[in-house]
Amino acid sequence: GAVVSQHPSWVICKSGTSVKIECRSLDFQATTMFWYRQFPKQSLMLMATSNEGSKATYEQGVEKDKFLINHASLTLSTLTVTSAHPEDSSFYICSASAIRGGTEAFFGQGTRLTVV
Amino acid sequence: GQQVMQIPQYQHVQEGEDFTTYCNSSTTLSNIQWYKQRPGGHPVFLIQLVKSGEVKKQKRLTFQFGEAKKNSSLHITATQTTDVGTYFCAGSGTYKYIFGTGTRLKVLA
Numbered sequence: 211g212a213v214v215s216q217h218p219s220w221v222i223c224k225s226g227t228s229v230k231i232e233c234r235s236l237d238f239q240a241t242t243m244f245w246y247r248q249f250p251k252q253s254l255m256l257m258a259t260s261n262e263g264s265k266a267t268y269e270q271g272v273e274k275d276k277f278l279i280n281h282a283s284l285t286l287s288t289l290t291v292t293s294a295h296p297e298d299s300s301f302y303i304c305s306a307s308a309i310r311g312g313t314e315a316f317f318g319q320g321t322r323l324t325v326v
Numbered sequence: 327g328q329q330v331m332q333i334p335q336y337q338h339v340q341e342g343e344d345f346t347t348y349c350n351s352s353t354t355l356s357n358i359q360w361y362k363q364r365p366g367g368h369p370v371f372l373i374q375l376v377k378s379g380e381v382k383k384q385k386r387l388t389f390q391f392g393e394a395k396k397n398s399s400l401h402i403t404a405t406q407t408t409d410v411g412t413y414f415c416a417g418s419g420t421y422k423y424i425f426g427t428g429t430r431l432k433v434l435a
Contacts (some may be wrong), residue, residue, distance in 0.1 A: 244422065253414060254369065254425040270327065303368055314359060314371045315423065 212238045214306050216318025223294055223325055231289045233304035233322045239284035240306035244315060245277075248301040260287050294325040328353045330417045332426040340434050346404040347429035349415035357418050358391055358398045363428075364411040372400075405433045 213236040223229050233243055237322045242261050246254040258274075260266040260281035276298075278290040287306075291298055301322050305315035329352040339345050349358065362402040373382055375391035375398060382389045385397035388401040398415055412430045416423040 242421070247424075251430070253428045256424060259422050283413060307371075314374055316369045316371070317361075320368045 211235075211305075212308070212316045214304065214316045214318040216242075216304055216321055219319055219320040221324070223323070225295055225325055226293055228290055228292045229294055230322075231291075231302055231304075231325060233287045233289070233306065233318050235285045235306045235308075235316070238306075238308050240287070241284065242307045243287040244280055244305045244307075245279060245287075245289050246303045246305070248320075250301075254303065257289075262279060263285055274305060291323065294323070296325045297324045299323055328363060328417070328419055328424050330415060330426040332413075332415060332425050332429050332430050333426065334429055336430045337433070338432045338434060340406050342404050345431055347400050347413050347415075347431075349398040349400075349417070349426050351396045351417045351419075351424075353396070353419050355395050355402070355417040355419055358395075359416045359418070359423060360389060360398075360400055361414045361416060361425075362411050363414065363434055367411075369414060402431075405431070407433050409433055 215234045217232045245257045248254045257272045258266045258268045260279045262281050262284050266279035281287040303320040304318045307315045331350050358415050359374045360372040363369045373389050378395050379393045380391040386403045390399045410433050412428045414428045415426040
């Protein structure tokens with residue numbers, strides 16, 4: 211299947227700092243990218259959907275000013291956790307789809323964020 | 327909003343036994359996907375079902391989409407230790423996929 215690379219795989223940051231997570235589709239053009247958050251032993255919660263060249267659509271309850279999403283090209287989307295707090299510690303994972311809706315999504319390896 | 331529930335939450339089986347997880351959506355779905363996530367790993371796509379009543383097989387795995395397109399099931403025949411992991415369904419009503427709560431499978435050798 212297609213390859214989606216997510217970087218970094220893990221990061222530790224201090225409270226109040228910002229962290230950027232990158233999601234790249236390596237061998238296809240991703241018109242749509244999804245960002246999820248997963249707490250230990252829980253399901254994946256969709257945070258936002260981003261389409262290349264347009265603003266991301268955030269799910270209810272997700273602060274768009276805190277979780278900044280940029281989908282500047284067809285192969286790259288970034289999630290920036292701004293002013294991180296310990297409660298933001300989680301596993302963040304992206305997925306990319308070549309076609310808007312209806313096809314399989316390819317997942318990145320995920321980023322484990324720990325805020326201390 | 328759309329909710330996708332899975333049962334059971336956990337399942338421990340002896341190697342060789344069968345396993346089934348059920349997925350139920352609060353709304354009608356356009357399609358449903360199934361993923362497997364190994365401990366510490368990321369979800370890996372297994373299959374997509376689109377048609378009402380559709381049944382697909384992958385070796386020991388059988389996937390079914392309900393007639394009303396609101397439920398689905400994954401059945402594993404004669405489980406093996408390599409089947410260990412969490413199985414998620416993900417339902418799509420529009421363009422985004424909402425993941426089910428997941429079923430964690432443990433296979434005892």
